[in-house]
Amino acid sequence: MAERQLLSGDEAVALAAHRCGVSLASGYPGTPSTEIIEAFAGLGGRAGWAPNEKVAVEVAIGAAFCGARAMATMKHVGLNVAADPLFTVAETGVDGALVIVTCDDPGMASSQNEQDSRRYAIAAAVPMLEPTDAQEAHDLFLEAVRLSERWKVPVLFRMTTRVCHTQGVVVAAAEAPPAPPIVYCRDIPARVMIPANARPAHRRLRAKLAEILAWGEAGTLVREHRRGRRMGVVANGVCVPHALEAEPDASVLQLNLIHPLPIERIRSFAATVDALAVVEEGDPVIEEQLLAAGIRVRRRPEMYRFGEHDVPRVRRLLAGEAIPDPPRPRGKPPQLCNGCPHRTAYDAFKGLQVYAAGDIGCYSLGALPPFEAMDTLVCMGAAIGVGLGMRRVLPDSEARKVVSVLGDSTFVHSGITGIVEMVYNPPPTGHVVVILDNGTTAMTGMQEHPATGRGVAHDLIGRVRLEDICRGCGVQHVEVIDMHSAGASLPAKLAERLACDQTSVLILRRPCLLTVKRLRELEAREAAGCGQEGCCG
Amino acid sequence: MDKVVNIVVAGLGGQGVITASDILATAAFISGADVKKSEVHGMSQRGGSVASDVRFGPRVLSPMVPPGEADALVLTAEDQESAFAHLLRPRGLRIAPSLLPAALASGKMANTALLGLLSRGIGLPMDCWHRAIDQVLKPEHRAANRAAFDAARSLP
Ligand SMILES: Cc1ncc(C[n+]2csc(CCOP(=O)(O)OP(=O)(O)O)c2C)c(N)n1
Ligand code: SF4
Numbered sequence: 026m027a028e029r030q031l032l033s034g035d036e037a038v039a040l041a042a043h044r045c046g047v048s049l050a051s052g053y054p055g056t057p058s059t060e061i062i063e064a065f066a067g068l069g070g071r072a073g074w075a076p077n078e079k080v081a082v083e084v085a086i087g088a089a090f091c092g093a094r095a096m097a098t099m100k101h102v103g104l105n106v107a108a109d110p111l112f113t114v115a116e117t118g119v120d121g122a123l124v125i126v127t128c129d130d131p132g133m134a135s136s137q138n139e140q141d142s143r144r145y146a147i148a149a150a151v152p153m154l155e156p157t158d159a160q161e162a163h164d165l166f167l168e169a170v171r172l173s174e175r176w177k178v179p180v181l182f183r184m185t186t187r188v189c190h191t192q193g194v195v196v197a198a199a200e201a202p203p204a205p206p207i208v209y210c211r212d213i214p215a216r217v218m219i220p221a222n223a224r225p226a227h228r229r230l231r232a233k234l235a236e237i238l239a240w241g242e243a244g245t246l247v248r249e250h251r252r253g254r255r256m257g258v259v260a261n262g263v264c265v266p267h268a269l270e271a272e273p274d275a276s277v278l279q280l281n282l283i284h285p286l287p288i289e290r291i292r293s294f295a296a297t298v299d300a301l302a303v304v305e306e307g308d309p310v311i312e313e314q315l316l317a318a319g320i321r322v323r324r325r326p327e328m329y330r331f332g333e334h335d336v337p338r339v340r341r342l343l344a345g346e347a348i349p350d351p352p353r354p355r356g357k358p359p360q361l362c363n364g365c366p367h368r369t370a371y372d373a374f375k376g377l378q379v380y381a382a383g384d385i386g387c388y389s390l391g392a393l394p395p396f397e398a399m400d401t402l403v404c405m406g407a408a409i410g411v412g413l414g415m416r417r418v419l420p421d422s423e424a425r426k427v428v429s430v431l432g433d434s435t436f437v438h439s440g441i442t443g444i445v446e447m448v449y450n451p452p453p454t455g456h457v458v459v460i461l462d463n464g465t466t467a468m469t470g471m472q473e474h475p476a477t478g479r480g481v482a483h484d485l486i487g488r489v490r491l492e493d494i495c496r497g498c499g500v501q502h503v504e505v506i507d508m509h510s511a512g513a514s515l516p517a518k519l520a521e522r523l524a525c526d527q528t529s530v531l532i533l534r535r536p537c538l539l540t541v542k543r544l545r546e547l548e549a550r551e552a553a554g555c556g557q558e559g560c561c562g
Numbered sequence: 563m564d565k566v567v568n569i570v571v572a573g574l575g576g577q578g579v580i581t582a583s584d585i586l587a588t589a590a591f592i593s594g595a596d597v598k599k600s601e602v603h604g605m606s607q608r609g610g611s612v613a614s615d616v617r618f619g620p621r622v623l624s625p626m627v628p629p630g631e632a633d634a635l636v637l638t639a640e641d642q643e644s645a646f647a648h649l650l651r652p653r654g655l656r657i658a659p660s661l662l663p664a665a666l667a668s669g670k671m672a673n674t675a676l677l678g679l680l681s682r683g684i685g686l687p688m689d690c691w692h693r694a695i696d697q698v699l700k701p702e703h704r705a706a707n708r709a710a711f712d713a714a715r716s717l718p
Contacts, residue, residue: 031591031599134602158598158625191600191625192587263625270623336628351629356611356645357574390608 027198034162034188037195038126039064041166044197046204048093048121049073051081053438054469055100056135057189058128062098063472066481076475077405077438078103082110082125089119089179090216091209094170101129101142102404106439108145114179115151116226117216118233121205122173124166126182128189131306132333135186137385137402139331141307146181146284150230152237153181153284154246157265159193165281168246171202176233183283185306187263187333238285246282247290256343257298259291259311259322264304264334271339286311288318295320302343306334361390366508366535367461370430371396373516379523380423382412384431384440387467387537391430405435409443409458416452424454425523431458433491434466434474441494447528448499455501455526457519460491462505463537464544471540483547491532501527508535566619567684568627572646573638575609578673581698582636583614585677589686589694590618600625611645634683636676655683662714671710678714688715 032040038061042050050072052062066072075081078099088095099107104127111125127145130136146153154169156162162184169180214222241247253274260268261280268277278294280286295301295315302323303312308330315322326347334342338350361368371391374381375398383389383399384407392399401411412429419427431440440460447456466472473479478488495503502522506515515533522529536544567590571583580601587599601614615627629648634655637643643658650656657679659667666675674695681691695711696704 029591031588031597186602187600187625190602191598193598193622193625194591194596266623266625335626336624354645354648356613356642357609359575359608359610362608387608 035060037162045201052098078107082107089123122170123179250277374398384408386432406439502529572613577638582673675714678711
């Protein structure tokens, strides 16, 4: 018998992926998805950080085209970045399983928006599965692999913060489908999406989806928790355990198949209860489909679109109450660590009263007191484009105050095309881009990235140099400032670059405090001629 | 154990809140109970408020402790009480550094010492706690943390 383990939803996905022989996992860090890649690598799986989510999905597609099982992982906004390959790989289909894990963050514990990934499954016409806890995360991932291989279609695997980060008891008893051999079969009409091939591919995809719906209507991815008949609840994800606890007398229809929605199963369930309600976080995705199908369901008050649910909230929702949530006392907000290298940059911005088009990372905290020195945050990489747009419309005296500021991981993720824009369409006043190079992806828990030259396990692999990228693109002035020795020169340097009409990139280099110890240990081991962890003491 | 026990461990990032809740959840897990432990990671690493919900019993459903239903609130920072007091049930157990002797309250093992106090109020066997400390902590920290746990548990 398989042993009990205490695992988070993320770890449970990694375990299932490892057990069923996923050959390659590629991802970009993003809360709450990050630990999947880390745990998969920890189990010995072949895993890598990609520069961004689009590349992660593309790498996984290549593996799946060869018949290998592949997984790509990201947070919900990462799926925006990866949407382009997603929509078309839906139509090419795959040989090996392709599971794309996307982790939503209702309530925005650590995100810039509250978007609902379920809309992507509908828009891209791919099946989507969603577990309700860690045990199901394990079991359902194996189902996702089976489904993907049976219909040769990519599968979206959705989780939310409370499933990703909740540890629960997991027994890895479900049988893992044995991995097929990895054989590349050339199939140009299926894989080359020129219009002549894409037209039939679109029809093929819709036909697959119709078959998957028929299978879903009859299958095990809908589960009925039969209790009273007065109230019936349709729920997905963590809302299922919330609802089971909130209303012990309500019958609950648990949906693990989110798309295509097994609407006839829901219709039969509805017929067995006096009143039907949907409990879902985020957009009323299920509710809208029930209404469109003519199933009588109670409309959810609009307030429940926002934030995450818990048991009392679900109780209020089921009682049809639309009173505002009781106010929660506010805790202490996070701050940049004392001695964080980002502080020096924000002190300089504040002193010079610049307009800082900003970005996402630990350094986003520069928008809060005591600095209040970052003006914008839209999405990863936007600092450069937004800064350039500001420069091009403001009068010269104002334009000269604009800088773009972003972190090293963010720069590699999606800042490079911004540099190309700056060189190609330079504003008359030039521009200044500040890269806060702390040698890590600190915000999500200190992951490596292409410019650190290290992999998931912090081993030395390939490396790209930020200064070489900027020089290679043709930026007029590229300068690396060692913030240990020359941090004090930053205000003068910044003033100088703002005053000239050139395109400039200043790379402020100093490791994140929380990585210094790890870095020292790694470098000592490597200097001793051994990269192996656990070896050489 | 016939009902679900709800515990919230709360404090500031960097004070060992997550380590303490890991030990607690692991102890409950070792005892054979169903367990769920839930917290929100992310920017909390930068010294902001952190809370971790641990629920265990015959069958745990929702992973979050509903407000007003925590049987115990373990605070690693006294000044965080106002942010989390609403989670505690009436007559619930409040465990905070001020209940510890100064030497235990100020040391690096304050979080494990708080668990020692907590362990007196919830019925998990001693052996589960010790094994949990060994599972969660690195070998070099185990003995000292067991000692801090035991010292707090046997306070008068
Ligand atoms: C598309 C997208 N992917 C991932 C994230 C999660 N995320 C936020 S900031 C960030 C990178 C932070 O690293 P860096 O730019 O180096 O700044 P640091 O935190 O180290 O200061 C990540 C991965 C996101 N917000 N959006
Ligand atoms: S974790 Fe690193 S980058 Fe983030 S605030 Fe602390 S020192 Fe700065």
